[in-house]
Amino acid sequence: MKMNIPYGRQNIDQKDIDMVVKTLQSDFLTQGPVVKSFEDKFSEYVGCKYSIAVSNATAGLHLAVLALGLKPGDRVITTPITFAASANCIRYAGGEVWFADIDPDTYLLSFEETRKLIESKPKGFFKGIIPVDFAGLPVNLENFRKLALEHDLWIIEDACHAPGGYFADSNNIKQMSGNSNYADIGIFSFHPVKHIACGEGGMITTNNEDLYKKLLLLRTHGITKENMSENHGGWYYEMQELGFNYRLTDIQSSLGITQLAKNATGVAKRNTIAKRYRQAFENKIKxxxxxxxxxxxxxxxxxxxxxxxxxxxxxxxNGIYAQIHYIPIHTLPYYRKIGYKEADLKNSENYYSRCLSLPMYPTLTDEEQDFVISKVLDFINE
Structure with a gap:
C-alpha cells in the first residue's frame, strides 16, 4: 500500500475535542474567560509577563510593529528565508524592508551580516530587527540585543516555528523562545501545521507593560472601557486609536489550552525524530x-x-509529501517590483536552490520515518 506522509500534521485527541465542546456549551464563544486563561497559561509556559491572543500570527506581527511605533518610511531588517508575513508586517505600516543574508549552516538570520548592514548606515537609519527562529532553531538573541542597544533598535522575535525551543545565554540561563528577555516582543503561530494547532491563531508575548496595554487596545478596534466615569453608564466606551478586530475566540483558545499542555511532550518527540534523521544522514546529506x-x-x-x-x-x-521552506522573500514578484531585483543575498538563494523539508510531527511513526529515510538514501545512492 502506498504511503501518505505529509511534511506536517496536527495532533487532535479526545481531550482537545472535549475542551472545545465544553466551550461550545458555555456562555461565551468569544471575548470570554477562556481567552484570558489561554494567555495566562502561555505566559507561564514561555516565561514572559504578558501574552495577547490574536487571530493569527500575521495579525500579531502587524500589531507588534504598530505598538513599537513603526511609521511610513522607517526601515526594518529581517531574513529572506521565512514566510512572507515576517516582512509584510513592515509594509503594512508603510515601512521599508531591508534583508540581511542567512548563515549557510543554521539557516538563521546572520548576526554578522546584520551587523555589517547596520554599521554601513548612519545611526538612526534603521528602526528594528525581526529575527526568525527558523525551523524551530532559536536565534541567539543576546547577541542581537547588544547590537540593538548600540544602535537604538527594537527587536521582534518571530518565534512561530519554535514554542518550546530555547538557547542558553552567556550566564548559561535557558532563554525560551518568545520569553522577551532579549526581544521587545515575541510572536507565535497556531496554524494547524505548527506545534499548537487552533485552526488559526497567534500569540504576542512581551515583558513591557506599556506595550501590552497598547497591543490590547489595537487588538480590539482601539476601543477601551477603562476610562468610564460616574457621568457615563455601563454602555460607555472610547475608541482611542484606529485599531483592528484581531481577536482570538474562546473556541480556538480552548483548543489552544489542551494543545499547549502537550507541547513539551510533542517537542521531545520532534527531537527524537530529528535525532534519527541526523544519525541516518550524517556525512551523507547536509x-x-x-x-x-x-x-x-x-x-x-x-x-x-x-x-x-x-x-x-x-x-x-512514493507518497512522501515533502515541502520547500521558503522561496526567498526578495525574489517574490511583489518584492522584486518594489526594488529587490539586484539584492545580494547569495546564501539565501543557494539555500533555496537546495532545501527540502522532510516529514516532522509528533505522530510520525518509526515505520513511516524509516520509509522516508530509506527513500531519501535510495535517491542519493542511485
Whole structure:
C-alpha cells in the first residue's frame, strides 16, 4: 500500500475535542474567560509577563510593529528565508524592508551580516530587527540585543516555528523562545501545521507593560472601557486609536489550552525524530546545524540536495509529501517590483536552490520515518 506522509500534521485527541465542546456549551464563544486563561497559561509556559491572543500570527506581527511605533518610511531588517508575513508586517505600516543574508549552516538570520548592514548606515537609519527562529532553531538573541542597544533598535522575535525551543545565554540561563528577555516582543503561530494547532491563531508575548496595554487596545478596534466615569453608564466606551478586530475566540483558545499542555511532550518527540534523521544522514546529506546551547523545537527538519526538484518529485511519487521552506522573500514578484531585483543575498538563494523539508510531527511513526529515510538514501545512492 502506498504511503501518505505529509511534511506536517496536527495532533487532535479526545481531550482537545472535549475542551472545545465544553466551550461550545458555555456562555461565551468569544471575548470570554477562556481567552484570558489561554494567555495566562502561555505566559507561564514561555516565561514572559504578558501574552495577547490574536487571530493569527500575521495579525500579531502587524500589531507588534504598530505598538513599537513603526511609521511610513522607517526601515526594518529581517531574513529572506521565512514566510512572507515576517516582512509584510513592515509594509503594512508603510515601512521599508531591508534583508540581511542567512548563515549557510543554521539557516538563521546572520548576526554578522546584520551587523555589517547596520554599521554601513548612519545611526538612526534603521528602526528594528525581526529575527526568525527558523525551523524551530532559536536565534541567539543576546547577541542581537547588544547590537540593538548600540544602535537604538527594537527587536521582534518571530518565534512561530519554535514554542518550546530555547538557547542558553552567556550566564548559561535557558532563554525560551518568545520569553522577551532579549526581544521587545515575541510572536507565535497556531496554524494547524505548527506545534499548537487552533485552526488559526497567534500569540504576542512581551515583558513591557506599556506595550501590552497598547497591543490590547489595537487588538480590539482601539476601543477601551477603562476610562468610564460616574457621568457615563455601563454602555460607555472610547475608541482611542484606529485599531483592528484581531481577536482570538474562546473556541480556538480552548483548543489552544489542551494543545499547549502537550507541547513539551510533542517537542521531545520532534527531537527524537530529528535525532534519527541526523544519525541516518550524517556525512551523507547536509542538514540544519545545531549550535551548542540551543534546543531546536523542530517545526521542520530541512535537508539540502544538489538535485532538489528530482528528489522532491521522487518522494511525492512514493507518497512522501515533502515541502520547500521558503522561496526567498526578495525574489517574490511583489518584492522584486518594489526594488529587490539586484539584492545580494547569495546564501539565501543557494539555500533555496537546495532545501527540502522532510516529514516532522509528533505522530510520525518509526515505520513511516524509516520509509522516508530509506527513500531519501535510495535517491542519493542511485
Amino acid at each position: 542538514f540544519q546545524s545545531l549550535p551548542q546551547n540551543r534546543y531546536n523545537a523542530h517545526h521542520l527538519f530541512v535537508i539540502e540536495s544538489d538535485n532538489r526538484k528530482e528528489l522532491y518529485d521522487y518522494l511525492r511519487e
